[in-house]
Amino acid sequence: MGRGIAIGAAALIVTLALLTPNPAEADFRFEDGVYLGPATRLADWADTLARARKQQPLLDSCLADIDRCSRRLRGLHVLVARARDLTPEQQIRLVNRYVNKRSYRRDRWADVQSAVAGQPVRVRSRWSTLVEFMLRGGDCEDYATSKYQLLRELGFAADDLRVVVAFDRDSREHHGLLAVRRPDGDVWLLDSDDSIHRSHPFGYRFVYALNETSIWDHELGAETWSQILESSPEESS
Amino acid sequence: MKRLCLALAALVFVGAGSVLANDAVVRTHTLEVKERLQHLELIEVTAEKPANPNAEPLDEELQAILEEAEQAELAQK
Numbered sequence: 001m002g003r004g005i006a007i008g009a010a011a012l013i014v015t016l017a018l019l020t021p022n023p024a025e026a027d028f029r030f031e032d033g034v035y036l037g038p039a040t041r042l043a044d045w046a047d048t049l050a051r052a053r054k055q056q057p058l059l060d061s062c063l064a065d066i067d068r069c070s071r072r073l074r075g076l077h078v079l080v081a082r083a084r085d086l087t088p089e090q091q092i093r094l095v096n097r098y099v100n101k102r103s104y105r106r107d108r109w110a111d112v113q114s115a116v117a118g119q120p121v122r123v124r125s126r127w128s129t130l131v132e133f134m135l136r137g138g139d140c141e142d143y144a145t146s147k148y149q150l151l152r153e154l155g156f157a158a159d160d161l162r163v164v165v166a167f168d169r170d171s172r173e174h175h176g177l178l179a180v181r182r183p184d185g186d187v188w189l190l191d192s193d194d195s196i197h198r199s200h201p202f203g204y205r206f207v208y209a210l211n212e213t214s215i216w217d218h219e220l221g222a223e224t225w226s227q228i229l230e231s232s233p234e235e236s237s
Numbered sequence: 238m239k240r241l242c243l244a245l246a247a248l249v250f251v252g253a254g255s256v257l258a259n260d261a262v263v264r265t266h267t268l269e270v271k272e273r274l275q276h277l278e279l280i281e282v283t284a285e286k287p288a289n290p291n292a293e294p295l296d297e298e299l300q301a302i303l304e305e306a307e308q309a310e311l312a313q314k
Contacts, residue, residue, distance in 0.1 A: 036277075042278055075309050078309045079303075079306045082302040086298075097295055139282070139283050165277075173283055193287060207280065215274070
């Protein structure tokens, strides 16, 4: 009798453990990010945003008149013109597929003036603007930033968009995705393999996220950061 | 008078100490965030993903727009 109760209790504990979501495998939620600072704190990203602003007149001119587009930007004109009449859900699907069709081109090593370190750092990931990506392709974070810029063109609010960097446990590499917050609070994660994830994509661990205003930490959660900040005064004394 | 001067000096000393201590805390927090940002800045984001054959297909309307966009890029001016 006692043995039966013990086995029953063990089975109940195992079932509860299996049903409880693992925090590391939770869906991507905007509110889980810990604010780290303004977007200007990551020099390469800040530089990309500045280049995008500089290229905006060229982009506007192309979107207004297809005859002013270079050959590779003509598709962009058609896409934006047609997408303006679609529902937001259709716009997301279309943008994801359109950007994913561009050719993958791995970044080369480059020296970037770090806004954090105050000196040049050697990095492999260079962020591209939408125009740069359309002209010469790019790698995964460029797919995400191009989708970001395209959805902004289509009227999505910056507050509802975040470029997310995740660690992919399968390929053992970091990967870029675009998170889009929907009016019902759900988050869609646009992947470069054409998938749109609505729950936690298997094998991804979210590291950080950014948009044109801010950077958020998704790896060290709010609890870890509050511990770090609480312990700091003691460490400094 | 001498006592008053000593008391004032002590007050200034304690006040300055507390201001410096607060500064140290702020500096430490800034350093933590700075270190974290430095780490993030150096992450290589390079994963390449082949198209997922199980991805939800596009409906005809969206497929037609994609094809039109593709044609626009191929067309001569």
